[in-house]
Amino acid sequence: MEKTQSTGLLFEISHKGRRCHRLSPIDVPAKPVSSTLDKSYLASSTPPWPEVGEVDLVRHYVNLSTKNMSIDSNFYPLGSCTMKYNPKRHERLASLGGLANLHPLQEEKTCQGMLEILWEMQEFLGEIAGLDGVSLQPAAGAQGELTSLLVAAAYFRSRGEKRTKVLIPDSAHGTNPASAAIAGFDTVSIKSNSRGRVDLDDLASKVDGQTAVFMITNPNTLGLFDEQIVKITQLIHQAGGLVYLDGANMNAILGMTRPGDFGVDMMHYNVHKTFTGPHGGGGPGAGPIAVRAPLIPFLPSPIVKKEKDTFTLDYDRPQSIGRVHSFLGNMGILLRGYLYIRTLGPDGLKQVTENAVLNANYLLSLIYGAFDVPHGNRCMHEFVASARNLRRDKKISAMDIAKRLLDYGYHAPTVYFPLVVPEALMMEPTETESKETLENFAATLLKIKEESPELLQQAPHSLGISRPDEVRAAREPILRWKSN
Amino acid sequence: MSYLLNTEQDKKEMLARIGVRSVEDLFADIPAEVRLRRPLKIPAAMDELELTRLVEGLAAANQSAGEKVCFLGGGSYDHFIPAVVDTVAGRGEFYTAYTPYQAEASQGSLQAFFEFQTMVCQLAGMDVSNASLYEAGSGLAEAVLMAMSVTGRDGKILVAETVHPEYRKTLETCLANLPPKVETLPTPLGKLSVDALAGKLDDTVCCLVVQHPNFFGSLEEVEKLTQQVQASGALMILVYDPISLGLLKNPGSYGVDIALAEGQCLGNPMNYGGPYLGLLSCKQAFVRKMPGRLVGETLDRNGKRCWVLTMQTREQHIRREKATSNICTNQGLMALRASAYMAALGPAGLKETAEHCYQKAHYAADLLTRVAGVSLAFNAPFFKEFTLELPCCPRRLLEALLDDGFLGGLPLARWYPAMGKRLLVTVTEKRSRGEIDGFAAAFASAVQSAKAAAPSYSTTCK
Secondary structure, three states: OOOOOOOOOHHHHOOOOOOOOOOOOOOOOOOOHHHHOOHHHEOOOOOOOOOOOHHHHHHHHHHHHOOEOOOOOOOOOEOOOOOOOOOHHHHHHHOOHHHHOOOOOOOHHHEHHHHHHHHHHHHHHHHHHOOOEEEOOOOOHHHHHHHHHHHHHHHHHHOOOOOOEEEEEOOOOOHHHHHHHHOOOEEEEEOEOOOOOEOHHHHHHHOOOOEEEEEEOOOOOOOOOOOOHHHHHHHHHHOOOEEEEEEOOHHHOOOOEOHHHHOOOEEEEOHHHHOOOOOOOOOOOOOOEEEOHHHHHHOOOOEEEEEOOEEEEEOOOOOOOOOOOOOOOOHHHHHHHHHHHHHHHHHHHHHHHHHHHHHHHHHHHHHEOOEEOOOOOOOOOOEEEEOHHHHHHHOOOHHHHHHHHHHOOOOOOEEOOOOOOOOEEEEOOOOOOOHHHHHHHHHHHHHHHHOOHHHHHOOOOOOOOOOEOHHHHHHOOOOOOOOO | OOOOOOOHHHHHHHHHHHOOOOHHHHHOOOOHHHEOOOOOOOOOOOOHHHHHHHHHHHHHOEOOOOOOEEOOOOOOOOOOOOHHHHHHHOOHHHHOOOOOOOHHHEHHHHHHHHHHHHHHHHHHOOOEEOOOEOOHHHHHHHHHHHHHHHHOOOOEEEEEOOOOHHHHHHHHHHOOOOOOEEEEEOOOOOOOOHHHHHOOOOOOEEEEEEEEOOOOOEOOOHHHHHHHHHHOOOEEEEEEOHHHHHOEOOHHHHOOOEEEEEOOOOOOOOHHHOOOOEEEEEOHHHHHHOOOOOEEEEEEOOOOEEEEEOOHHHOHHHHHHHOOOOOOOOOHHHHHHHHHHHHHHHHHHHHHHHHHHHHHHHHHHHHHOOOOOOEEOOOOOEOOEEEEEOOOOHHHHHHHHHHOOEEOOEEHHHOOOOOOOEEEEEOOOOOOHHHHHHHHHHHHHHHHHHHHHOOOHHHHHO
8 A cells, every 4th residue: 555645745735724722812911012122133934844734743743654664564673773572651750730830940859859860760770880980971882981081081080180181992883983082082993803893002002101991892793792801891980091981782781781880980871772752763872971089070960869859959069061962861760761671670671681681682682693703693682694605606795685684574683883894794682682573583584595696686676666876865865955 | 660671581591592591691791809799779669640740840840931920031931832833752663763774764754854954044144054953052162163273273272251151160170181172251241342353463363252132132243243253264153042043144144164053943842951952054165074964855766856855974983083073862852842843833823933032122121121220230232131230139139039030030140250240131932021020020129128127138139
């Protein structure tokens, strides 16, 4: 069934004079605006927004929505993104008026329930990290990285130390070096060894008295836990530096080990990943950070405090870096994370990790041999396969496989990341998928591998559009609709 | 446990296939000395019924804008949200999808973001918009980084003191370790003086940031400020209120270079401060310096129109430390809500909403300034927010108003210590005449009793 009737652009289905939302006449005594406000301030016309009726609007978006793959409709093994099921109870509870209708600048005594949730969330995140202090303010993982690096810079400044370098493994997310640059640091890339772990010799040769922070993702983006982690953190600490953990992969270690216990001094969480905030087509997220005690004074303000049975916002923190977000952060996502942690409890969180790792290893076992997996037959919560042999032998690329999977109703894995694996296919099934789903997905991958290269190179065949011309999009950008 | 599907039998079969004896064996790479040998110290699991009771109780411990009549603003606003916005955003296909990396499987989100970009451009009167930033505070830092890159100047960033204090703080924090100095321009009359700016402009100045209507509610002299700044070779960054553009001239008609707004007012609940969305739009010439996600139109292999994430060579996953920003998502769901809201209002609905705000705010200001000793703090036109000078301490007044059922306004001393007796009051289209009349009556008697109770309080209030 083609659903094209209502999915022209809103501007194309616009019909002059149609309305959806309207207000009754103003009920207070009113003077004409032009008599009270100088006309130099006034617009001569209204924005040329589309004019649509309510049913037009609903059909437009409902039909558009069916052109998306989503967790609610498809298996979504997008590596590094932890696309687990988003519980419906979270949506109902987060929309309660007593939470959703709170103004961020209300007096603290009028939002004690919300502050209690946030204070507990700080406690939970500190305990899960094995670290001492938490800021809920960063809106996303990348903002958490930047915040932590600003905290580190302020910490060294307070000690009169001038450290200019941030060390980053070559397998890291691109946000790591981008955040370091904004925080005013020079970046130094650290090699991975043939086993996909940090090359200790390369690290040892580059760490020195100028090293402020070593940023590590552990488990890393290859889905491997770096068993040298204690040595690595000791090496950094001996040089007087701090160790930062990119917490993108926390789903692999909940309740098993804690970053603070393996030598990490600061980290961010991706609450939308690990604690299942809905990804919303690309946000919102929440990227709270946790730090060791000596760094707490430098965290952004405010921090939620508990005094007897009263919760307050502490702004009186003279060494704080300031703030990285207006108001308090992405409360709605932190709230969902809180609901998830309260639902699961300590045993439940550990089972999340056990099953995430079990599912990833099971999927790996089903395709290992049929696909090239450069870093072995064991993994944590995700693994990276490579289509380099297929590319060489049959001219089938990772992208071709990704596109063909869409035809079979599966979202594609992450492709071409991490950069250290050629033709990468990065798969993270998460704990909320069943054995049958993994088996069917693996069988589909194996089947695709045997299909004709021409069929794959032209895929997808069944999604309403074929592959978009991305070069054209970037070269002559059309970033908005314009009337002819 | 609630969301797991693997049975004991499933696990047994899976482990056999993997070739290990137990799940524990899969964690062999974690060194024994750093394994956690005790349960996490967090509360025990709850079922959905228990969780619902707990959270309903916590929600009931708050006094939200749903129960109290809200006159708070300052960057987060109690505007009405039509039900269709919730219907659209409640589609699981939208809210459980991720960033549209696979364009063919994400045309719904991509088209919605393309429509969003278009409607933001139409609203602000600007050439191009990205697909949203986190919110206005960090959005301002992004806008300034962009201005630095466009002008190649990194000496000074000028910011009017009338810009939202939290946006200014965020800007200063994010730029702390970069070369430019952020200089705050004083605004003793409640808006930036064109004359005061003149002496500050030289060829080291990168940009000026002005908010209009500003944090005190007052309108700024945007046209003159813009001309003056641009004549010096610096960029003009204007922070605007989207709803105000149903009445007021848009940033584009003043010729500003970068327009920035907090988009919460467009169909997003106040949510105690987030998630919100930053609206960033600019002149065509700066498009390759923009931060954040951009959706572009293109053709597929069969010549069919479609949409993709584009110009990704600006971004961190390609450019790493040389990227225009470290940002790697937009606020997709919030942008979707804003789109549905803008489409639900249409041009006529926006104008109506803006007029309601304007008239009701002016009606309220009239009533409140009839109370003896109360006046408008600034002699400047305003839109939906205004600053009152009180004869008493705002804290005491607000306590009394809360008892009468009102969230009565924001005391400005929190950000401006010299403004000990000033209160920022906001009136949206949601406030009825009855609510405003009730508020004015409660306000009058609260002012009287605050004055009577502590005649000398005026000295300690500051």
